[in-house]
Amino acid sequence: MGAVTATDLVKTYGAGDRSVRAVDGVSATFAPGRFTAIMGPSGSGKSTFMHCLAGLDTVTSGSVTIGGTEITGLSDRALTSVRRDRIGFVFQSFNLLPQLTARQNITLPAELAGRTVDPDLFEHVTGVLGIGDRLDHRPSELSGGQQQRVALARALSTRPEVIFADEPTGNLDSHSGAEVLGFLRDSVHRLGQTVVMVTHDPNAAGYADRVLILADGRIVRDTGR
Template identity: 65%
Template sequence: MTTTQIAPRSTAVAARASELSKVYGMGETQVVALDKVSVDFGQGEFTAIMGPSGSGKSTLMHCVAGLDSFSSGSVRIGDTELSTLKDKQLTKLRRDKIGFIFQAFNLLPTLTALENITLPMDIAGRKPDQQWLDQVISMIGLADRLGHRPTELSGGQQQRVAVARALAARPEIIFGDEPTGNLDSRSGAEVLGFLRNSVREMGQTVVMVTHDATAASYANRVIFLADGRIVDEILNPTADAVFDRMKAFDAKGRTS
């Protein structure tokens, strides 16, 4: 089988998957979720991953982020090869070098917004860089809500807290799994704007799985998966271009 290689726009690579495969089951029940995928995520780049249901987009993100194991191939975060790490080392790498934003905000209800933002660093026994933390809080526009608990915040505000939590430790890369899936269009646009600004103004690297063409248009590029393989890419995407590409995939799926 041929391998699709998608290269980043920048020279430095934040994360790299090489010949990455993920297989579930055996024999007649075997499912190939990822089929020898090779892709680079460049530093300071915002990449959206899209594809039909069952295409492997979430599996790719979870394997590259160290949240799921893979059957064969290689994943690197910076210079670190994930397959060589033991569980404790992998946990430390996720804590120190990776930020996560999920569709469910995953905030602790007993903590204030500020305590939720600094929680990963508190667990790691590290003090935040106050200047950086102030910059992050200023960017997400929640300086006057830091003492509030999640139940006192709107959904959009809670997700902004989750974005700030992911940014606060200055991770090498942030992964978002449908980060605006539970938000209305206005709140979703605000969160996506913050992510895009973190790339433009802070040099952050963001990789986001989404099914939403409008959300994908905030990225620098969109890669498309189908049947566990990368099949296409759009640079500097517009919502219309992404939507048209997804419609083409849907039409092909109905005729195949």
């Protein structure tokens, strides 16, 4: 069973003659413990595809399954529960709450779910990410690379079944971006994490075990690392 499976996935915007198929009948399975990059030119449908996989966007037809649970057709409440409890998100914009410290931003998703973060996991993740000495700082006191590492720690702290990363290095310099990508890769190979990342950068895709290339809403190439 895949960590994430898409079957005949279609996402259409508009209606009639003006309709556009952003995702056009895509089927793909993402194996547990693998790092997959999704690439393609602007307008290829790569971000729409990932948003459908992650339950951030509705689908026109087809299905998405996460860990054996079909999320297409779930109620808003049930879908929110899946996103909160089983999925981690990392975006180009770091999406940290400015009034909270790094520590509070990391633990917030678990607290909203009525859980506590495993202290050993918290210490391990923040240590490997090199932010152990920045946990009491607010986002405005952190560099872009540090903020993205906080966002990564937040995503990993709930032990999600899959992390979806949408251009996670887009706002970072090359050095910080390489550090973030290296940690994503380590999280796969050391922690068994499943990562699905959208990127336009071939260098970023080079960190992945597998690369899917989309064009006009369809997969045109599926290659191993």
